[in-house]
Amino acid sequence: xxxxxxxxxxxxxxxxxxxxxxxxxxxxxxxxxxxxxxxxxxxxxxxxxxxxxxxxxxxxxxxxxxxxxxxxxxxxxxxxxxxxxxxxxxxxxxxxxxxxxxxxxxxxxxxxxxxxxxxxxxxxx
Amino acid sequence: xxxxxxxxxxxxxxxxxxxxxxxxxxxxxxxxxxxxxxxxxxxxxxxxxxxxxxxxxxxxxxxxxxxxxxxxxxxxxxxxxxxxxxxxxxxxxxxxxxxxxxxxxxxxxx
Numbered sequence: 001x002x003x004x005x006x007x008x009x010x011x012x013x014x015x016x017x018x019x020x021x022x023x024x025x026x027x028x029x030x031x032x033x034x035x036x037x038x039x040x041x042x043x044x045x046x047x048x049x050x051x052x053x054x055x056x057x058x059x060x061x062x063x064x065x066x067x068x069x070x071x072x073x074x075x076x077x078x079x080x081x082x083x084x085x086x087x088x089x090x091x092x093x094x095x096x097x098x099x100x101x102x103x104x105x106x107x108x109x110x111x112x113x114x115x116x117x118x119x120x121x122x123x124x125x
Numbered sequence: 126x127x128x129x130x131x132x133x134x135x136x137x138x139x140x141x142x143x144x145x146x147x148x149x150x151x152x153x154x155x156x157x158x159x160x161x162x163x164x165x166x167x168x169x170x171x172x173x174x175x176x177x178x179x180x181x182x183x184x185x186x187x188x189x190x191x192x193x194x195x196x197x198x199x200x201x202x203x204x205x206x207x208x209x210x211x212x213x214x215x216x217x218x219x220x221x222x223x224x225x226x227x228x229x230x231x232x233x234x235x
Contacts, residue, residue, distance in 0.1 A: 037224070039170075046127065047162075047170065047213055049224040062223050096169055100224075103158060108217030109224050111160040113172035113181060 002027040004097050004116035012091075012123050018084040022097030022116060029078045030055040035100040035109060038071060038082045040093040041118075048093075052100050052109055053080055060109060087123045094118040128153060129214055129227035136233040141204050145230045147197040147214035153225060157217040159197040161190055164211045173212075174199060206234050 008020035022036070029036060037052035051061040053071045061069050070083040084091060098112035130148045137143045147159065159177050162170035172181050174190035177197065189200045197214055214227035 046229045047215075047226040049215075049226065052224070060222070060224075063221060064223075101175065103217070106157065106217070106219070108157045108219060110158050110217065111172055111175040111215070112162070112170070113175070115169040115171070118169050 002099065002114055004099065004114060006095060006097050006116045006119040008119060008121070010120060010122060012087055012121060013125050014088055014123055015086055018082070018087050018091060018121055018123070020082045020095055020097075020119065020121070022080050022082075024078045024080075024099075029073065029080065030075050033101075035060070035102055036073070036080045037098050037100040037109070037112060039096045039098060039112065039115075040091075041096070042090075042093045050082065050084075050095075089123050092121065092123045094120050127228045128218060128221070128225050129216065131212075131214060131227040131230045133228070134231045134233060136235055137204050138235045139204055139206065142200065142202045143204060143232060144201075145199040145212055145214075145232070147199070147227045149195050149197075149216065149225075151195055152220035153195075153216045153218040154192065154197055155195040156219060159190065159192055159214055159216045161188075161197075161199045162213045162215065163208075164213065166210070170213065201232070204232075204234055208232055209234050 035052040038050040068085045073080040096118045098115040101110040161174040164170040177192040178190040218225045
């Protein structure tokens with residue numbers, strides 16, 4: 001059974017870089033069929049897609065965050081990571097990682113399943 | 126501000142049916158697959174419907190999805206107290222080149 005687990009600091013200072021890692025177990029991140037994504041949810045608010053990566057390193061980023069986001073993959077560790085720079089209080093959220101499907105005909109990304117349990121990251125001095 | 130609009134809340138008595146709409150445009154719902162997620166309080170979202178109307182293994186057939194034009198609908202029949210949750214739609218937006226989520230709908234079982 002595929003499982004994903006987020007890890008990283010729960011508190012980040014304003015203007016610094018948020019760094020999280022997602023460890024995949026029960027399956028290979030190098031599967032040719034899937035992307036791997038990051039999603040966040042500010043307290044009491046809705047879901048926001050951050051970006052996604054293929055095992056080869058190909059990425060998609062949310063245009064609204066693209067200038068501050070870097071997603072990378074380490075196939076040897078079965079992990080993928082998120083870096084979000086110049087954070088502010090508005091970046092305080094629960095961050096989730098998830099496996100993601102892709103419509104290879106239209107090139108659009110699709111569903112997320114399964115999801116990690118999520119990790120709360122607070123931006124505060 | 127989300128490009129996919131959902132009603133903030135819907136409610137019904139146990140055993141009844143509810144439907145949740147997700148309204149978009151030709152750049153997203155109109156030309157891409159829609160997925161639906163259930164988020165129980167304090168937990169991560171869970172995939173309910175993918176590719177407009179397909180259920181992952183283990184999802185009961187009380188949950189159904191459909192799409193018509195630039196709108197999608199999630200239906201829940203035989204409503205149970207355990208269905209009280211937030212529900213989100215999601216799809217690719219070809220113009221934005223972004224995965225977008227709906228505004229979310231809270232389901233209350235009366």
